[in-house]
Amino acid sequence: xxxADDRIADGVPVTDAATAADAVEPDDVVLVSGFGGxxxxxxxxxxxxxxxxxxxxxxxxGGGVGGExxxxxxxxxxxxxxxxxxTRSVSRAAINDREVEFHDRHISRFGDEVRLGDFGDPGVAVxxxxxxxxxxxxxxxxxxxxxxxxxxxxxxxxxxxxxxPRLLEHVHDVYLRDLPPNRDPxxxxxxxxxxxxxxxxxxxxxxVAVVETDRxxxxxxxxxxxxxxxxxxxxLRTFLExxxxxxxxxxxxxxxxxxxxxxxxxxxGALSEIEFADREVIYFGEVFQDGLLDAIDExxxxxxxxxxxxxxxxxxxxxxxDIERYADDVVLRPADVSNNPALIDQFGVVGVNSAVDIDxxxxxxxxxxxxxxxxxxxxxxxxxxxxxxxxxxxxxSTAAGGDISRVVPSVPHVDHTEHxxxxxxxxxxxxxxxxxxxxxxxxxxxxxxxxxxxxxxREYRERALENRGHVPVSxxxxxx
Amino acid sequence: xxxADDRIADGVPVTDAATAADAVEPDDVVLVSGFGGxxxxxxxxxxxxxxxxxxxxxxxxGGGVGGExxxxxxxxxxxxxxxxxxTRSVSRAAINDREVEFHDRHISRFGDEVRLGDFGDPGVAVxxxxxxxxxxxxxxxxxxxxxxxxxxxxxxxxxxxxxxPRLLEHVHDVYLRDLPPNRDPxxxxxxxxxxxxxxxxxxxxxxVAVVETDRxxxxxxxxxxxxxxxxxxxxLRTFLExxxxxxxxxxxxxxxxxxxxxxxxxxxGALSEIEFADREVIYFGEVFQDGLLDAIDExxxxxxxxxxxxxxxxxxxxxxxDIERYADDVVLRPADVSNNPALIDQFGVVGVNSAVDIDxxxxxxxxxxxxxxxxxxxxxxxxxxxxxxxxxxxxxSTAAGGDISRVVPSVPHVDHTEHxxxxxxxxxxxxxxxxxxxxxxxxxxxxxxxxxxxxxxREYRERALENRGHVPVSxxxxxx
Numbered sequence: 001x002x003x004a005d006d007r008i009a010d011g012v013p014v015t016d017a018a019t020a021a022d023a024v025e026p027d028d029v030v031l032v033s034g035f036g037g038x039x040x041x042x043x044x045x046x047x048x049x050x051x052x053x054x055x056x057x058x059x060x061x062g063g064g065v066g067g068e069x070x071x072x073x074x075x076x077x078x079x080x081x082x083x084x085x086x087t088r089s090v091s092r093a094a095i096n097d098r099e100v101e102f103h104d105r106h107i108s109r110f111g112d113e114v115r116l117g118d119f120g121d122p123g124v125a126v127x128x129x130x131x132x133x134x135x136x137x138x139x140x141x142x143x144x145x146x147x148x149x150x151x152x153x154x155x156x157x158x159x160x161x162x163x164x165p166r167l168l169e170h171v172h173d174v175y176l177r178d179l180p181p182n183r184d185p186x187x188x189x190x191x192x193x194x195x196x197x198x199x200x201x202x203x204x205x206x207x208v209a210v211v212e213t214d215r216x217x218x219x220x221x222x223x224x225x226x227x228x229x230x231x232x233x234x235x236l237r238t239f240l241e242x243x244x245x246x247x248x249x250x251x252x253x254x255x256x257x258x259x260x261x262x263x264x265x266x267x268x269g270a271l272s273e274i275e276f277a278d279r280e281v282i283y284f285g286e287v288f289q290d291g292l293l294d295a296i297d298e299x300x301x302x303x304x305x306x307x308x309x310x311x312x313x314x315x316x317x318x319x320x321x322d323i324e325r326y327a328d329d330v331v332l333r334p335a336d337v338s339n340n341p342a343l344i345d346q347f348g349v350v351g352v353n354s355a356v357d358i359d360x361x362x363x364x365x366x367x368x369x370x371x372x373x374x375x376x377x378x379x380x381x382x383x384x385x386x387x388x389x390x391x392x393x394x395x396x397s398t399a400a401g402g403d404i405s406r407v408v409p410s411v412p413h414v415d416h417t418e419h420x421x422x423x424x425x426x427x428x429x430x431x432x433x434x435x436x437x438x439x440x441x442x443x444x445x446x447x448x449x450x451x452x453x454x455x456x457x458r459e460y461r462e463r464a465l466e467n468r469g470h471v472p473v474s475x476x477x478x479x480x
Numbered sequence: 481x482x483x484a485d486d487r488i489a490d491g492v493p494v495t496d497a498a499t500a501a502d503a504v505e506p507d508d509v510v511l512v513s514g515f516g517g518x519x520x521x522x523x524x525x526x527x528x529x530x531x532x533x534x535x536x537x538x539x540x541x542g543g544g545v546g547g548e549x550x551x552x553x554x555x556x557x558x559x560x561x562x563x564x565x566x567t568r569s570v571s572r573a574a575i576n577d578r579e580v581e582f583h584d585r586h587i588s589r590f591g592d593e594v595r596l597g598d599f600g601d602p603g604v605a606v607x608x609x610x611x612x613x614x615x616x617x618x619x620x621x622x623x624x625x626x627x628x629x630x631x632x633x634x635x636x637x638x639x640x641x642x643x644x645p646r647l648l649e650h651v652h653d654v655y656l657r658d659l660p661p662n663r664d665p666x667x668x669x670x671x672x673x674x675x676x677x678x679x680x681x682x683x684x685x686x687x688v689a690v691v692e693t694d695r696x697x698x699x700x701x702x703x704x705x706x707x708x709x710x711x712x713x714x715x716l717r718t719f720l721e722x723x724x725x726x727x728x729x730x731x732x733x734x735x736x737x738x739x740x741x742x743x744x745x746x747x748x749g750a751l752s753e754i755e756f757a758d759r760e761v762i763y764f765g766e767v768f769q770d771g772l773l774d775a776i777d778e779x780x781x782x783x784x785x786x787x788x789x790x791x792x793x794x795x796x797x798x799x800x801x802d803i804e805r806y807a808d809d810v811v812l813r814p815a816d817v818s819n820n821p822a823l824i825d826q827f828g829v830v831g832v833n834s835a836v837d838i839d840x841x842x843x844x845x846x847x848x849x850x851x852x853x854x855x856x857x858x859x860x861x862x863x864x865x866x867x868x869x870x871x872x873x874x875x876x877s878t879a880a881g882g883d884i885s886r887v888v889p890s891v892p893h894v895d896h897t898e899h900x901x902x903x904x905x906x907x908x909x910x911x912x913x914x915x916x917x918x919x920x921x922x923x924x925x926x927x928x929x930x931x932x933x934x935x936x937x938r939e940y941r942e943r944a945l946e947n948r949g950h951v952p953v954s955x956x957x958x959x960x
Contacts, residue, residue, distance in 0.1 A: 083915070095950045101917035102950060106866070106899050109825075116727065116869075118902070118914040180729045180828025180869055185665035247596065249660045341867065342822030345589075348660025363894065372949030378899050386586070386866070387821065389596075389660055413951065414843065414894035419586050419858050422598070434598040435563070437581035469852030470575045470582060471893065 007160050009133035012210055017043035020157050020209035021051055027080075028123035029058040031114065031149035034065035035335060036260060036287040036310025037087060037219040039142030041126045041159040043211050045069045049076040056080040058120050062144020062335050063107065063286075063308065063379060064088075064260075066218035074100060083119050084110055085377035087220070096373045104367065104377035107286065108339035111148030115179065124208075125153035130166045132158045135204040138169045141217055141316070142308035144335050147176040147200055156206040163216045165320050169198040170327035171309075175337055186337055191255050191284040191347050192303035194331060222290060222312055225266035228396040231427035232263065233270035236352065236394060239423065239430045241275055249348045249389055250279070257285035257344075257384050259353035260310065260376075263394065265289040267352055272300050284349050286338055286380040288330060290315035296329055303329045307338040339380045344387040351384035352392045355416070357399075357406040358424055360442040360461065361471060362433050364393050364416040371412025378415050391421030397428055397450035407449035409460045410473070424448060438471040487640050489613035492690055497523035500637050500689035501531055507560075508603035509538040511594065511629035514545035515815060516740060516767040516790025517567060517699040519622030521606045521639040523691050525549045529556040536560040538600050542624020542815050543587065543766075543788065543859060544568075544740075546698035554580060563599050564590055565857035567700070576853045584847065584857035587766065588819035591628030595659065604688075605633035610646045612638045615684040618649045619812070621697055621796070622788035627656040627680055627814050636686040643696045645800050649678040650807035651789075655817055666817055671735050671764045671827050672783035674811060702770060702792060705746035708876040711907035712743065713750035716832065716874060719903065719910045721755055729828045729869055730759070737765035737824075737864050739833035740790065740856075743874065745771040747832055752780050764829050766818055766860040768810060770795035776809055783809045787818040819860045824867040831864035832872045835896070837879075837886040838904055840922040840941065841951060842913050844873050844896040851892025858895050871901030877908055877930035887929035889940045890953070904928060918951040 008014060021044055024030060030048075034040025040061065048055060049072035058081040059069060070091035073079040082091060084104040094100040105113060114122060127146055129137040139146055140161050150156060175196030177183060188195050225233075244250050254276065258264040268291025271281070282303050283292055287310035295301035309332065311319060319326050337343065344351070355364040356375060366381050368374055385391040393416070395406055407426070418438070424431040424445060431444040442464070446457045464472035488494060501524055504510060510528075514520025520541065528535060529552035537559050539549060544567035551570040553559040562571060564584040574580040585593060594602060607626055609617040619626055620641050630636060655676030657663055668675050705713075724730050734756065738744040748771025751761070762783050763772055767790035775781035789812065791799060799806050817823065824831070835844040836855060846861050848854055865871040873896070875886055887906070898918070904911040904925060911924040922944070926937045944952035 096948055098919055103917050181733045182670055183826050190662055253661045346663050368951055372951050372953045374950040437583050439578055468576055470854040471848055471852045473852045
């Protein structure tokens with residue numbers, strides 16, 4: 001390995017992954033770094049999967065992590081519990097088979113909850129870094145809840161990843177909040193400001209092992225934008241351009257956020273087609289995806305704040321090759337800062353998040369297919385949807401190649417309520433729900449459903465309107 | 481009328497209610513003061529109800545108001561739309577009959593939404609005050625969204641209520657936030673601190689009429705605590721005493737919030753039975769109800785912050801008689817401060833809110849009976865449930881004299897999701913849901929259901945557990 005001397009400070013002993021894994025107790029609560037599929041530890045989880053001992057671990061991450069954790073530990077039967085988000089087919093199947101107990105929480109509040117023992121007594125934090133000293137480390141490609149996790153855990157294991165540039169330190173703004181009561185607000189005055197440090201400092205007594213790795217992240221692959229994605233982006237553009245004209249909070253600056261995933265990435269990529277006039281355009285979200293690289297390069301985006309460089313491997317390469325330049329405009333924060341309700345509100349963010357399905361009243365299911373099988377988790381969707389100046393749900397009108405309507409009379413699981421977001425966008429248009437009563441919402445939302453399903457939805461609405469009630473419902477629906 | 485000179489500054493012309501009503505256009509968006517059934521204008525709404533013109537008003541309040549608005553305007557057919565909360569049987573019936581269009585929003589965000597025109601272009605604000613000058617007024621028994629409403633409206637009508645003490649000015653802390661982007665956090669550093677002024681200042685050009693009234697508020701009547709209320713309070717006490725011992729955020733101070741209503745009032749009244757040891761106990765909520773008066777008098781509560789003195793008439797009399805003493809410990813704020821997500825988080829509030837029903841997964845319906853007929857509105861329940869350090873849902877296990885279980889397999893309307901609150905309390909115990917997976921939650925919640933319904937709920941759970949899925953569900957349920 002190259003430049004190890006720059007990575008690991010003198011006097012910090014390095015060990016192998018199997019030895020580091022010995023620091024993990026069989027029923028430990030293990031807090032791992034990682035968010036958006038990047039910045040997670042690789043070697044130690046792999047060693048835990050291969051461990052001779054019969055482990056029953058609780059694994060807690062900030063967001064999505066790679067296969068070394070959510071495939072290998074699950075397949076080895078070493079993971080008993082998992083919080084609060086996952087993105088892998090192996091862990092998803094185990095959770096849906098209830099072989100692994102799982103519950104998902106709002107990202108913004110999760111760091112506090114872990115520190116206060118809501119998910120068990122935190123034992124060991126396993127953290128990926130690009131450099132480490134006796135009492136500090138520099139995070140790698142995501143921060144997530146790393147500061148809270150390191151503060152909460154009794155022991156700390158650090159994996160130093162030498163495939164990632166040490167210069168990532170230039171993008172980090174590490175900050176740890178005090179716990180309540182009467183804690184200060186986060187003193188961030190503008191979306192791309194900084195309030196912390198490039199380094200995460202820790203109690204040197206906690207450091208039990210340092211391991212080296214040269215394995216790259218295994219991040220999401222984004223599919224190419226579909227025709228539906230492109231049409232949704234067009235509809236969103238038309239809506240935003242009208243809103244920019246009328247909304248007094250958007251006259252000088254607009255902060256945008258897009259949810260994780262291929263649709264979010266496609267929407268980010270379509271930003272450059274929007275007529276923002278002289279406004280400053282800033283991304284203030286949870287993940288920095290490939291779609292934003294062009295917007296930064298073109299200068300149309302003056303900055304981006306996130307908690308994860310959730311880039312494809314190609315995107316990572318592009319960013320790593322030019323990290324110092326990107327670091328002028330890109331800042332990574334802890335997830336309880338990137339997703340903080342107060343900051344989302346102060347900056348007046350316009351947030352665009354997706355859903356599995358949405359009902360005629362505006363309730364959105366973002367997590368469970370059929371109300372039962374989990375997809376990934378709620379992530380930051382609730383943080384942004386509720387606290388944004390303008391919360392937008394964007395989703396294709398159908399699933400399963402057009403066989404299933406994503407617009408349904410009643411969603412089988414509710415993650416975002418009718419009280420939260422304001423606008424729904426599909427490839428068939430925009431339903432602006434602001435000020436609309438449930439009966440009015442039904443009409444507006446049916447108008448953006450796929451034409452093949454509108455007649456049935458209208459029939460449902462007619463039947464519902466025969467009944468009394470502020471929220472018109474009908475017991476008989478072919479949709480459920 | 482007495483002491484009018486102290487109430488209405490020299491040079492401010494006074495008119496009668498009918499003349500003031502002329503300032504309201506037939507299809508105006510009318511923003512009225514009032515929250516928790518107090519501090520709402522009486523004479524001008526009554527004059528609008530009696531107006532010869534055919535009106536089609538949009539009426540927007542902060543929270544609950546009295547019969548002059550939600551009975552008389554509705555019965556006269558002068559109200560077309562209503563936001564975001566109501567508590568009267570007449571308005572409730574009209575909304576459920578869809579004669580009045582209605583939609584409810586989270587209180588904390590509503591002031592901004594009104595200012596930005598989400599519910600139409602604000603025309604006139606009709607505000608109750610205890611005193612008025614050319615460019616200022618002193619609110620009466622509630623603040624609610626008064627600052628946002630006065631800022632948003634083109635015209636201002638003030639009703640001066642001489643039955644309420646002018647000394648109410650000592651309890652008020654009026655503060656208007658800037659709009660986004662990049663607005664400051666609310667600079668409140670401790671729950672009973674002050675950041676504003678006793679007076680609300682306004683552009684004198686807006687003031688079109690001042691009317692006098694000597695009519696008292698028509699606030700809620702609280703029923704006497706039922707046996708179920710008392711048992712719920714006991715269970716909450718046992719839980720809180722254990723939590724006080726273990727939770728590091730509660731060692732020196734506890735901020736409590738209780739939802740509006742008779743159960744909330746009963747819980748407030750039972751506060752003095754809790755062993756808080758040396759902790760400072762503070763109320764940081766939305767409404768100040770009768771149950772808190774004893775706690776203040778006994779000195780067990782060191783202060784109370786709210787947006788409404790939602791007292792019974794007897795409670796008002798008790799407070800008014802001793803207003804200067806109470807003003808040392810009681811502060812009224814705008815609803816977007818009292819319910820602010822950032823402040824609820826900073827102070828580490830423990831919030832207790834009720835629900836119509838709750839399901840086995842922890843989702844709560846707080847607004848719609850049978851998912852269709854509205855009760856009051858969501859109010860601040862979502863603000864507190866989601867942003868509290870510890871969000872607690874407290875509800876009796878049954879309704880309709882024991883015939884109906886409030887614990888159901890699946891709530892027919894979701895206001896608070898499984899991701900929000902942490903604990904459920906009924907008269908049969910406490911379900912601590914922290915860290916519990918859906919399958920585990922089902923068991924814990926069934927244990928606090930009424931014994932008469934547990935067998936059926938357990939049968940439902942068994943059937944659900946036969947199916948695959950992170951959230952175990954069964955299509956067949958006798959409950960829906």
